Amino acid sequence: MGYTFAEKALARKAGLESVVAGQIVTVRPDKLLTHDNTAAIVKEFRKIGVARVADPKVNVIVLDHVVPAADETHATNHKVAREFAAEQGISAFYDVGEGICHQVLPEKGHAWPGAVIVGSDSHTPLYGAVGAFAAGIGRTEAAAVMATGQIWLRVPSTFRIIINGPLPPRVSAKDVILRIIGDLGADGADYRSVEFAGPVIRDMSIAGRMVLCNMSAEMGAKNGVVEPDEKTREWLKGRVTHPYEEIHADPDAQYERVIEYDFSDLAPQVARPHAVDNVVPVTEVAGTRINQALIGTCTNGRLEDLQAAADILRGKHIAPHVRLLVLPASREILLEALDRGLVRDLVAAGATLLNPGCGPCLGAHEGCMAPGEVTISTANRNFKGRMGSKEAFIYLASPATVAASALKGVIADPREV
Amino acid sequence: MKPTQIRGRLWVLTDPQGKLYDDIDTDQIFHNRYLHITDVAQMGQYALDNLKGWEDFARKARPGDVILAGKNFGAGSSRQQAVDCFRALGIGAILAESIGAIYKRNAINSGLPILALPGLSAVADRFHTGDEVEVDFATGRVVLNGKEVFQAEPFSQVQMDIYQAGDLFAYGKGMGS
Numbered sequence: 001m002g003y004t005f006a007e008k009a010l011a012r013k014a015g016l017e018s019v020v021a022g023q024i025v026t027v028r029p030d031k032l033l034t035h036d037n038t039a040a041i042v043k044e045f046r047k048i049g050v051a052r053v054a055d056p057k058v059n060v061i062v063l064d065h066v067v068p069a070a071d072e073t074h075a076t077n078h079k080v081a082r083e084f085a086a087e088q089g090i091s092a093f094y095d096v097g098e099g100i101c102h103q104v105l106p107e108k109g110h111a112w113p114g115a116v117i118v119g120s121d122s123h124t125p126l127y128g129a130v131g132a133f134a135a136g137i138g139r140t141e142a143a144a145v146m147a148t149g150q151i152w153l154r155v156p157s158t159f160r161i162i163i164n165g166p167l168p169p170r171v172s173a174k175d176v177i178l179r180i181i182g183d184l185g186a187d188g189a190d191y192r193s194v195e196f197a198g199p200v201i202r203d204m205s206i207a208g209r210m211v212l213c214n215m216s217a218e219m220g221a222k223n224g225v226v227e228p229d230e231k232t233r234e235w236l237k238g239r240v241t242h243p244y245e246e247i248h249a250d251p252d253a254q255y256e257r258v259i260e261y262d263f264s265d266l267a268p269q270v271a272r273p274h275a276v277d278n279v280v281p282v283t284e285v286a287g288t289r290i291n292q293a294l295i296g297t298c299t300n301g302r303l304e305d306l307q308a309a310a311d312i313l314r315g316k317h318i319a320p321h322v323r324l325l326v327l328p329a330s331r332e333i334l335l336e337a338l339d340r341g342l343v344r345d346l347v348a349a350g351a352t353l354l355n356p357g358c359g360p361c362l363g364a365h366e367g368c369m370a371p372g373e374v375t376i377s378t379a380n381r382n383f384k385g386r387m388g389s390k391e392a393f394i395y396l397a398s399p400a401t402v403a404a405s406a407l408k409g410v411i412a413d414p415r416e417v
Numbered sequence: 418m419k420p421t422q423i424r425g426r427l428w429v430l431t432d433p434q435g436k437l438y439d440d441i442d443t444d445q446i447f448h449n450r451y452l453h454i455t456d457v458a459q460m461g462q463y464a465l466d467n468l469k470g471w472e473d474f475a476r477k478a479r480p481g482d483v484i485l486a487g488k489n490f491g492a493g494s495s496r497q498q499a500v501d502c503f504r505a506l507g508i509g510a511i512l513a514e515s516i517g518a519i520y521k522r523n524a525i526n527s528g529l530p531i532l533a534l535p536g537l538s539a540v541a542d543r544f545h546t547g548d549e550v551e552v553d554f555a556t557g558r559v560v561l562n563g564k565e566v567f568q569a570e571p572f573s574q575v576q577m578d579i580y581q582a583g584d585l586f587a588y589g590k591g592m593g594s
Binding site: 074077119122137139140147191221275363384385386390 | 440442444445448449450452453455467488489492493494495496497500515517518519521522523526527573575584585586589
């Protein structure tokens with residue numbers, strides 16, 4: 001009998017010959033990610049009564065949620081995290097300006113095929129894009145992992161989603177995952193492991209795979225994963241310097257569901273307010289007036305996203321009533337975008353460049369909305385009130401769709417600009 | 418031993434049309450504008466204050482009350498404040514048709530009783546705010562107003578062990594780890 005990726009990854013970590021879906025195992029994660037919430041986690045950690053973290057090499061701390069600090073409380077939380085990293089000898093500490101945790105962690109070589117990574121953030125599954133088993137956990141658990149180095153996990157059952165194509169022009173990974181979430185629902189993959197496979201995935205960049213794994217959380221998945229291949233190995237070169245052993249699902253693995261798509265004529269997709277699974281083709285919402293457009297976040301703030309936006313906006317100007325916010329996901333991406341002239345293209349077209357970080361995605365600063373306003377965003381969540389006013393509206397779409405919409409001042413089809 | 422059966426007053430989380438709310442996400446339970454708060458005792462006052470019709474829940478809830486919700490309760494962010502706000506209010510248990518994966522773990526690890534009640538939407542009209550409900554964590558048996566019986570998913574062994582210990586930390590100490 002064959003095993004899924006999740007079963008094989010967790011069996012290896014648990015030191016067991018094999019495990020099956022439903023089984024509860026205790027493992028020692030390779031990495032534990034915490035972000036601005038490190039301050040709250042440290043508070044829990046202090047209660048446990050151990051002086052030192054179990055292994056400082058496991059901890060990765062990235063300050064990204066409200067950076068630079070918007071006020072005294074956030075600044076104090078950052079200070080706690082900084083001092084904790086120094087006190088505990090945590091070398092993988094990334095301060096204000098490095099970027100969003102989910103981009104920085106893999107960029108700096110803390111994710112690799114077969115690694116087990118937990119993080120106190122729901123979009124931790126992103127690291128499945130490089131073949132890791134990665135799942136989001138809460139604050140208490142994060143503190144317990146800090147103290148003990150261990151965590152209990154229930155082995156998830158698995159959906160395998162096979163995607164055939166090729167994708168049409170101006171249709172990207174974001175459209176793929178929005179369509180899938182629209183079909184399966186916001187709890188459609190609850191606690192499942194999701195394996196993305198098929199020709200479209202093989203053709204997809206690591207950045208695109210990150211979009212899929214990142215947003216697998218929006219259908220309730222425990223983790224999302226793409227089998228490592230030559231692209232993965234190439235991307236990891238110079239980042240992960242230690243040897244690693246890849247994990248591939250067995251051909252005869254037992255899947256709870258196998259879902260197959262042909263996306264060769266997929267239209268650009270949009271999630272309407274106020275749920276991520278409220279998905280329609282862009283043509284159904286085209287013409288909706290927007291006030292703000294956001295390109296960035298841990299979902300779509302990578303170089304190819306900025307490139308897609310720049311290709312649409314270069315030499316043109318956004319609509320006069322629109323505020324276009326652009327946030328590269330990391331310093332590395334910002335530097336590359338500067339070198340390629342993308343920042344110039346976007347800023348010249350009317351964009352406001354913000355520093356690498358989570359920015360307005362979670363409504364704490366840098367672009368909150370007033371009542372009645374509409375944002376179209378490349379982010380992963382459009383919950384009511386997430387970006388400021390409860391009476392505001394968030395639409396989710398690809399970078400190409402967001403750029404086209406900024407240009408037109410209304411939600412627009414990127415195939416028509 | 419902590420009690421594995423509780424009895425409490427029910428809050429049925431319904432929308433303005435009277436339908437059981439599905440997909441109550443973590444931003445509706447504990448809005449991101451309060452995320453800087455690190456003291457659990459301060460979190461209760463903000464519970465559900467971003468859920469239409471339930472903005473004043475924190476002022477109405479009493480310790481021991483039981484919450485009933487629809488599908489995918491606690492979807493979204495991993496923020497544990499969305500669990501801790503109910504602990505701060507002394508909520509006795511949460512029942513929902515299904516529960517977001519991280520939310521469920523957070524509740525289990527915090528020792529807040531949480532049970533899935535599959536098929537709830539088909540019988541949702543039986544439940545009303547103010548009803549008395551008994552919940553047996555070990556068997557999953559839910560008794561409404563001393564009469565009608567419904568079957569929730571009982572605690573798993575690890576959930577019961579953590580609940581009995583108090584929370585994940587106390588459980589971990591008991592395990593000697």
